[in-house]
Amino acid sequence: MKMLRQFISLGTCNVSATGIRHGIRKELLIITHQRNVSGVPASADRLEDKPAHTQHGKFEILQQKPVTNKPFAKDLFLGKFDKTVLVYPEISDRGELAELNQMVQHIERYFTESLDSKSIDINAEISEDVMNHLGELGLFGQQIPQEYGGLGLNATKYARLAEITALDGSIAVTLAAHQAIGLKGILIAGNEAQKQKYLPKLATGEHIAAFCLTEPSSGSDAASIQTRAVPSEDGKTFHLTGGKIWISNGGIADIFTVFAKVNITAENGEKQDKVTAFIVERNFGGVTSGKPEDKLGIRGSNTCEVHFDNTPVPAENVLGEVGGGFKIAMNILNSGRFSMGSSGAGILKKLIGLTTEHAISRMQFGSKLCEFKLIKEKFAKMAVTTYAMESMAYLTAGIIDMYEKPDLSVEAAMVKIFSSEGCWMCVNECLQVLGGQGFMKSNPYERYLRDARILMIFEGTNEILRLYVSLTGLKHAGQELKELVGKLRDPLNNPRLVFLQLWNRLSGKVREKPKLTLRLNEEVHPSLKNQTDILEECTLQFQRMVEIILQRHGNKVVQEQLELKRLSDICIDLYAMTACIGRASRAYCLGLRNADHELLLTKAFCHEANARIQQNMTALREGKTKNNDDTYMAIAETMFQNKGYAAEHPLTVNW
């Protein structure tokens, strides 16, 4: 307990006794993460065990970031739960937080007072004035380091600003296409010269960036692109030829990150086409863009075709290595997704605010709308979804900020899936509360609904991302479970093991409540014990299910998309529960305003998530013959054979 007193005297947190506890756990979190890097097992149980502080009483450790984290979501597939993730991250520096709040306040003012989002939508264009102003505000260089003229925001701060910029879908997408993907390649794979040359003008918005990957025949399957880059004989120039479609900012960008195939000779002498990333300036020549696409939503953002006709690109504009482009493309996309959670939450908080005002004032049948239970339920469910979305987004951003090279692509994908779908659902519900008024263009609901639709499609469709989540998790688990699964799939040589597994399953042990061994409830406020128990139980059930699925399908699991989807959905709910519980516990310990409301939101979410998880578990346990999957497949096959709806018209007779 010596450490405890030191923590208190350091004044990490002087709000209340429980607040101090939270502060301490946060410090421990950082320390234990650090320890994991050096290979020492984490144990948050023994305070005395922690590394020493310097004589000044400050932790040296906090000065530099550890390299990478234990992959939380991937470990869930093994039933391993990194308890430190239950300690919700925060910005501990008061000044930094004040500065962030000030930024938020100023942009919020611009977005709510001066910006005419309605005409951006109608005119399908963001005016030059607005673009210039966004540039002056500094919104084009949010994550560009300060030495290159940007704001140098970390993931948490970027996510916070995204809440505001999301209030205009067209602007949000223009900004994201510019910096979350367009120039991200230069940030993560560019060399010093490339950074020096391109970042300063991109940071001010003088230059706009675009990300050119998608082609007519290559959507989700990014490795199949046809655009080619041919090196000149002296090797100093590549000539780029090919067409890209649906490029956000394609018509207004000055700098493009372009992916093209280069024919290279591999080490074994074989010739191969490999994806390579290039930084292409519009004025290199041979770059043309089509007319802006007319879209359902985010209408003001510029989307068009971009063609490269023998465009000469100097070899020094290759991003990373020749042939290393696919990995760069995936890294760019993986690193940008986390902020969609806070964007979605930003939109929903605004719309829920507008909708509550309507519900409080609108009278029908002699009562206000807000007195009807059907309406109340809608609001409560929206709040629960928004809370989970926000909690996941800031948990993910918080962990990203703790490490040099964070491993969070699975978490980011989960945030994207959950928040894009939650956003669509909740905007739809807000519109429903307004009824006919919501359907009219004079209100912003229909615009937000149209704008939200793209979230489920771009930056990786939710279907692809679901497969990514479960396959990445299974791959991680498979490496560790290789031996077990191998033996189980070979019953003749391992009769005893297989028999025991079978016995366990037949005797119902798998179906029973697993024994809780992780003691997650010790990490959070006692009032959340039931929720941590649910989380733990589901995690352990999940682990068993992963073993069963691997045993059932082995390497062929890749084909079982419906089962993969269910595993992903379970994993998303587990992660969302973790985020909600951690956040609510922090809020309650610190005594934030309406902290008891947060507890209720978390309780409601865990209940919903548990119900979904159990449904998915049942379907997985039953297998495709019982759970309707086979029936669906048969129906679909008939439809494709008939090229459409195959049932005869109800009025058909055959006599």
Added chain:
Amino acid sequence: MSALRVLVGCKRVIDYAVRVRVKPDKTGVFTDGVKHSMNPFDEIAMEEAIRMKEKKLASEIIVVSCGPIQCQETLRTALAMGGDRAIHVQVDGKEYEGLQPFHVSKILAKIAQEEKVDLLILGKQAIDDDCNQTGQMTAAILDWPQATFASKVEIDNGSLKVLREIDGGLENIKVKLPAVVTTDLRLNEPRYATLPNIMKAKKKPLTTKKPSDYAVDISPRQEVLSVEDPPVREAGQKVESVEQLVQKLRDAGLIVS
């Protein structure tokens, strides 16, 4: 005359968009957890000072705010807009509740003298208490000329030409510097602080002072008896005919019978 040293007052008030709620004990309004921002008239004052500096008419802009620690956020905003340095005169809790233009003007006058400023620009009033007194009182204490409700300000060789908004219309006056100017709504449109400037503002100097540093006694001179919501508008009545209307007005004693 060389470029001016300008002092700008920046009060932290409840944001204009917030619906103000009166405390149940009627001692004031709720301020905890309520969004605050810079008094809009002070923003106009700030903008005017920055424009002077951009035209090289002003050499330094000092911003000042009296109140609790959160006023530093308001001052940071002013610095982000373009102020050079800030002075925070910290007044907390109960004392702040009793702080009146009478006290603030004394503090401002002291700072104006200490910092040897040539021009003091203040909002014509704050949107929370709507006193509309601080500028006038400060001018009186300093014995400087005052140009209140300014709608246009021009610097003219050691004096100011100010277009004032008055009840009957507009008035042109000329005052000698040093002077106190209070801003009206139409003087200018304040700029948005940009994010890079917000970050740079963190490095600009901000000094914290106490009223006693300026030898100003801030004991309250008046007592707030009660703060109440404006009366709720009562529902109207429909009448069938002009006769009935006249009768009702007569009954209510609103027209002479």
